[in-house]
Amino acid sequence: MNRYAALRQLGDGTYGSVILSRCLESGELVAIKKMKRKFYSWEECMNLREVKSLKKLNHANVIKLKEVIRENDHLYFVFEYMKENLYQLMKERTRLFPESAVRNIMFQILQGLAFIHKHGFFHRDMKPENLLCMGPELVKIADFGLAREIRSxxxxxxxxxxxxxxxxxxxxxxxxxxxxxxxxxxxxxxxELYTLRPLFPGSSEVDTIFKICQVLGTPKKNDWPEGYQLATTMSFRWPQCVPTSLRSLIPSASTEAIQLMRDLLQWDPKKRPAASQALRYPYFHVGQVLGTPQQLQEQSRPLPQPPPQPQPPAQPQPPQLRPVPPPQPPQPPQPHLSPARPLQQIQPPPNLAYPQQQQQPLSELHKRPIRPGADADRVPQTRFPLICDKGLQSQVSNTAALAQMTQCIHVQRIMYYATWKSSRSSSQVGASSYLSSPTKSTPGLRPRPPVQPVHGRTDWSAKYGHR
Structure with a gap:
């Protein structure tokens, strides 16, 4: 104990007193608990429930036992230092805790308790005095003097x-x-965290049961038969009480908080949710970041980025030569094209009457195939573009009118060609001989006129003359 310097006494209890001390080597503040009972062997010290449990429990919300010292038959427990307990924190409050602070405190208590139960222990003495804290941000479960193993x-x-x-x-x-x-x-x-007052402040065991009945109502025999057996064994008569709503007693609590408290305060122990189940209640799923300050800092810390990989030095690239395009042959001069004349619309013959139909989109025609003959009466009245001889365009509104229009334009083309042929034949000499049938030796070509000999010589200018 000469490695620690005592500063002041923090508390005194039935089993021991707690002294605030400082470690002379590191300067760290610690809380040393001195047991009033004397111990005469290490085996006796190691069999203590507090030592057994704290040796196995290492959690952020469970007080940490740093060292166990036996000196002059006195036993000392060296704990990490916490500024106050939850009872002192509530006593110093002048106004109620906000629900966010209550939620964070309850989350840490249930986290530590779930860890304790998971490792086979239960505390048996949970109360505000045994919950050490550093403000409302950090809470730890302490004093395992009454802890027992669940399997015991x-x-x-x-x-x-x-x-x-x-x-x-x-x-x-x-x-x-x-x-x-x-x-x-x-x-x-x-x-109590919501109201800063105890919920069942009974002056005795019977008075405490009466206060519980006034809040929760008298339990029914079907709801808790074991409780009625215990009451019969100790000759206890249940008071007839109507339950009082927790909402009226704790108006500052939310609906989710009332639901969690109501389930934790069930008469039948089998109906109370375990600590791990209570942590999954909607009360804790509101988007608030919960946990100890160290956990909050770790959650808000950005994920570490991997260090950048060194890039290999760039290899010098050889100069790239552009391929020389092959020489292009000279292009012949393009003839000068006159600008295109605007399209003129062909007027249909006066004897054709087209019904005025509303134009429909072409997509309607492709919904189903049209069978010839059978579906002729169901052909939709749609305008079709028609390209004529000189690029002229018109609109036709009916299938029958389309056929008549095509025949009319074909007749006009024949008449136009006959007129052009007659005018060309009259302006050229010997043109009628060009219309004779082609010879067998030169299929598809018109025969040349017969060559006339002139005084025994061939008239080559007539044979190979220009047309």
Whole structure:
């Protein structure tokens, strides 16, 4: 103990006193708990429940046991230092906690309790005085002097925990109980955090049961038959009380908070949710970041980025030569084209009458195929573009009119060609001989006129003359 310097006393209890000390080597503040009982062997010290449990429990919301020292038959526990407990924190408040602070405190209590239960222990003395804190941001469960292993065999003592936070099965002096008694105490602590007043401040065990009945109502025999058996064993008569709504007692609590407290404060221990189940209640799923300050800092810290990989030095690229395009042959001069004349619309013959139909989109024609003959009467009246001889365009509104229009234009083309042919034949000599049938030797070509000999010589200018 000469490595620690005592500063002041933090508290005094039934089993020991707590002294604030400083480590002379590191300068760290610690809380040293000195046991009033004397221990004469290390084996006796190691068999203590507090030592057994704290050796196995290492959690952010469970007080950390740094060292165990036995000196002059006195036993000392060296704990990490916490500024205050939850009872002192509530006592110093002048106004109620905001629900966000209550939610964060309850989240840390249930996190630590779930860890304790998971590792086979239950606390048996959950109360605000045994919840050490550094402000409302950090809460840790302490004082495992009454802790027991869940797998240990009953009977247990019926006098455990402070009376205001004692479960009804313990108040009725049951010797068979387990971790649900911690869940009941957590429900009482949660209600006290909202109101800063204890929920069941009974002056005795019977008075505490009466106060529980005034809030929760008298339990029915079908809801908790074991409780009625315990009451019969100790000759206790249940008071007939009507339940009081938790909403009226805790008006600052939300609907989700009332639901969690109501489930934690069930008469039947089997109906109370475990600590791990309580953490999944909607009360904690509101988007608020919960946990210890270190956990909040880790959650808000951005993920580390991988270091950039060194890039290999760039290799010099050889100069790229552009391919020389092959020489292009000279293009012949393009003839000068006169600008195109505007299109003129052909007027249909006066004897054709086209019904005025509303134009429909072409997509309507492709919905189903049209069978010839059978569907002729169901052909939609649609305008079709018609390209004529000189690029002229008109609109036709009916299938029958389309056929007549095409025949009319064809007749006009024949008449136009006959007129052009007659005018050309009259302007050229010997043109009628060009219309004779082609010879067998030169199929598809017109024969040349016969060559006339002139005085025994061939008239080559007539044979190979220009046309």
């Amino acid at each position: 065999r009953p009977p247990y003592t019926d006098y455990v925990s402070t009376r205001w936070y004692r479960a009804p099965e313990v108040l009725l002096r049951s010797t068979i109980y387990s971790s649900p008694i911690d869940q009941w105490a957590v429900g009482c602590i949660m209600a």
